[in-house]
Amino acid sequence: MSILDEIREQGAKKFVFSVIDDTVVRITAGLSINDVRGVLRGDPAAKPNPRVKPHTEGFVLHIRPTFYHQAVTALYPTFRLGFLSAMLFLIEIITGAILMVFYSPTPSSAYESMLKILSGVPLGQFMRDAHRLSAEGMVIVVCLHMLRTFLTGSYKAPRQFTWLTGVVLLLVTLGLSFTGYLLPWDQLAFWAVTIGTSMAEKAPVGGQEANLLLRGAASIGPNGLLRFYLLHVIFLPLIGILVLAVHYYKVIRHGHSLPPGMEAPGEDNARKVPPDKRVPFLPDILTTELLWAALTIAVLVVGVTFFYHAPLEHHADPNVTPLHTTAPWYFLWIQGMLKLGDPTIMGVVLPTVIFLFLALIPYIDFNRSRLYKDRKIALALASIVVAVLVVLTYMGTPQYGTEAPPPDEVGFHFIPPEQPGPIRSLPFDQLVVGEYDTAKTSGATIAPKLNEVLQELQADITKHPELAGGHAVLVIEDWQGDGKTVNLKKVTLRILWDNVAQPYENTVYIHRDSNYSE
Amino acid sequence: MQTRIALGAVLFMLVIAVVGYVIINEGLLPGQTGRMQKFDAQVQGRSIESGALLFQNNCVGCHGVQGQGIPGVAPALNAADLFSGERLKKVGYSGKVEDYIRGVISVGRPIKTNPSYPSPMPTWGQTFGGPLRDDQINNLTNFIMNWKDQALAAPSAPAAPAVQAVGTSLDTPLPAGVADNGQKIFAAQGCAACHSLKLDEKIVGPSLAGVAARAGDRIKAADYKGKATTGELYLRESIVQPGAYVVPSFLDGVMPQDYGKAKLSPQDLADLIAFLLTQK
Numbered sequence: 088m089s090i091l092d093e094i095r096e097q098g099a100k101k102f103v104f105s106v107i108d109d110t111v112v113r114i115t116a117g118l119s120i121n122d123v124r125g126v127l128r129g130d131p132a133a134k135p136n137p138r139v140k141p142h143t144e145g146f147v148l149h150i151r152p153t154f155y156h157q158a159v160t161a162l163y164p165t166f167r168l169g170f171l172s173a174m175l176f177l178i179e180i181i182t183g184a185i186l187m188v189f190y191s192p193t194p195s196s197a198y199e200s201m202l203k204i205l206s207g208v209p210l211g212q213f214m215r216d217a218h219r220l221s222a223e224g225m226v227i228v229v230c231l232h233m234l235r236t237f238l239t240g241s242y243k244a245p246r247q248f249t250w251l252t253g254v255v256l257l258l259v260t261l262g263l264s265f266t267g268y269l270l271p272w273d274q275l276a277f278w279a280v281t282i283g284t285s286m287a288e289k290a291p292v293g294g295q296e297a298n299l300l301l302r303g304a305a306s307i308g309p310n311g312l313l314r315f316y317l318l319h320v321i322f323l324p325l326i327g328i329l330v331l332a333v334h335y336y337k338v339i340r341h342g343h344s345l346p347p348g349m350e351a352p353g354e355d356n357a358r359k360v361p362p363d364k365r366v367p368f369l370p371d372i373l374t375t376e377l378l379w380a381a382l383t384i385a386v387l388v389v390g391v392t393f394f395y396h397a398p399l400e401h402h403a404d405p406n407v408t409p410l411h412t413t414a415p416w417y418f419l420w421i422q423g424m425l426k427l428g429d430p431t432i433m434g435v436v437l438p439t440v441i442f443l444f445l446a447l448i449p450y451i452d453f454n455r456s457r458l459y460k461d462r463k464i465a466l467a468l469a470s471i472v473v474a475v476l477v478v479l480t481y482m483g484t485p486q487y488g489t490e491a492p493p494p495d496e497v498g499f500h501f502i503p504p505e506q507p508g509p510i511r512s513l514p515f516d517q518l519v520v521g522e523y524d525t526a527k528t529s530g531a532t533i534a535p536k537l538n539e540v541l542q543e544l545q546a547d548i549t550k551h552p553e554l555a556g557g558h559a560v561l562v563i564e565d566w567q568g569d570g571k572t573v574n575l576k577k578v579t580l581r582i583l584w585d586n587v588a589q590p591y592e593n594t595v596y597i598h599r600d601s602n603y604s605e
Numbered sequence: 606m607q608t609r610i611a612l613g614a615v616l617f618m619l620v621i622a623v624v625g626y627v628i629i630n631e632g633l634l635p636g637q638t639g640r641m642q643k644f645d646a647q648v649q650g651r652s653i654e655s656g657a658l659l660f661q662n663n664c665v666g667c668h669g670v671q672g673q674g675i676p677g678v679a680p681a682l683n684a685a686d687l688f689s690g691e692r693l694k695k696v697g698y699s700g701k702v703e704d705y706i707r708g709v710i711s712v713g714r715p716i717k718t719n720p721s722y723p724s725p726m727p728t729w730g731q732t733f734g735g736p737l738r739d740d741q742i743n744n745l746t747n748f749i750m751n752w753k754d755q756a757l758a759a760p761s762a763p764a765a766p767a768v769q770a771v772g773t774s775l776d777t778p779l780p781a782g783v784a785d786n787g788q789k790i791f792a793a794q795g796c797a798a799c800h801s802l803k804l805d806e807k808i809v810g811p812s813l814a815g816v817a818a819r820a821g822d823r824i825k826a827a828d829y830k831g832k833a834t835t836g837e838l839y840l841r842e843s844i845v846q847p848g849a850y851v852v853p854s855f856l857d858g859v860m861p862q863d864y865g866k867a868k869l870s871p872q873d874l875a876d877l878i879a880f881l882l883t884q885k
Binding site: 127129195198199202205206207209210212213370371374375377378381382384385388389392401402404566567568569570571574575577594595596597598599600601602 | 606607609610612613616617619620623624626627628631633640641643644645646647648649650651653654655657658661671738739740741748751752754755757758759
């Protein structure tokens, strides 16, 4: 029968409808327009249920279960952390692909492409901030997801392998975050990654080689940047997508783990959910997930529009090591451990053992019960680990145990090499030319905000007992202008104290358009 | 479920609204000063700041603290003729001033082209074997270009406060010198461009490390032809009458002759000598 015959037989209107309906069935892998409307209206499913077809016949939903157990649809016990991780991963892929269009991974062009993304690409800053914020969020959410899985004992039989893939995904997340850290090629990126990779160098076997393989040379340069870029955009995402698929598929095989006590030890619920406890994926779970997705995106979008902007420091300079350089915050705990003892043990052996132990927990733990009351040791261990991680992270920050000479600390606080700091943040018109001594209180004639900074300076110097009798001199000079107004000022900070051999001096130039105060 | 869909739709519209707000403020319309334009200005400002610091660390020795140039060492960079194109015409350069500056910094003046500047400008760009990266050369160029308006606004060189020059005589009395101020004059007058303060380092002229002690010995040397009778006077003589005595193995006539005639006030000279006397 030709198309024309069909039209003649059914009438044009009916024919067009049937073509559209057919198309919808193909796209949804089994749901007609009426089925979709029924889903959206919340009608009870027909029998046989057409709403399982997208799971059995379509690709996208085949790694999602057709129904959830009612017990896991509330916020507890999952807190939706797994979904949130996957969601953030998807956001990373989309925003990352957009950023890739404008980025080129060589030391001479990387930083320039960052400036181009921020100044010349519509929504460029928005995309970069979203990419960065969801990356940081992803690290947090993935860790919380793992903590939750441990606390509810969900890693136990038969879901050991799901846990193992989860540990791989944690490593992929950390790896993605760490490799992405280098790409802006600013001072923050360069030194954080230099510190991060130098930890690997301390490994007793193969450390030098691993480091060389990663950096492509003795120090990070063109080769290192390219390798980090390729790891970031191809290798790690591929591994991530593959392992994520396995991780999701395992949820179908074993079902979501119910709250402890609702499952017998060693058993899963995937095929044993009584019909009255089933919550169908279509439409209940899907709409819930879409709501969560909308909420996540809304928080992210509002966050990067009004509250968060990813940092961009000066161009990477291998010759200038900024004071107080740290690894990215999620590796601070390793930096904290490094302050405690032998770098080989603290920086390499222990972290390796920790991650290995983490991966093998379900195979080591012989306690089959998931009940909280049977797992006092495991739960105590988890709380200790969390507490130790928090303390170690604090110890990794510059506040702990890395005190530079006092005048350098004061200078660093007031004119930090990368952040704006109090002096650069002064409004340009309050940088009145003159020589200001914090020890002399002339007060009234000094511009108010400048006066505040001078007093803070004196207070900060007084805090250091080594700087007895200390005071600071701030010299502000006009430096360049357009003939009528000045647009560049030179500010010299000098710190003097009793028995000073060599006064501390630091110079900073401040341009009117730099707008640090914003 | 209806609540979920409604709530989701509201959130979705919120997202669209916020993204719309961001787009409106990006500055996509011609003439609009949006986020992108502000960021551009910020980048330019910070580039000039970085350039100023690079200039302070690398260039002031020859081109002067304010880029005013040092006669006999290096030309002025804050001068109108550089930005008006006169200087470019003189050397037969037909490109833009900015590119000329960038090019000269990058390549330097490895071949001596101008007899009034005996020491050649070093190569600065990494591409040509120097120490600075392209972005640093750019920052420096932006900093120097920032003198443009100022220099063109005052074509007849900003009337420098006329120095009541000390003269070349060794007999006029000098006020008491302050070594700290002398150190600043040493930098401002570009002495460091030719005279190192490290022992035995020869740039163009002799190193001044240890000159405080050496000055007293020099006047007793057999070949000394000058009129100084003390170390202090020897230093004064060397500054205001550079030809009176030239240390063996150095050339006569390289050091500018006008420090006493035009550049230093009596106080400046006293300060400078006081500073040199601290070089023991």
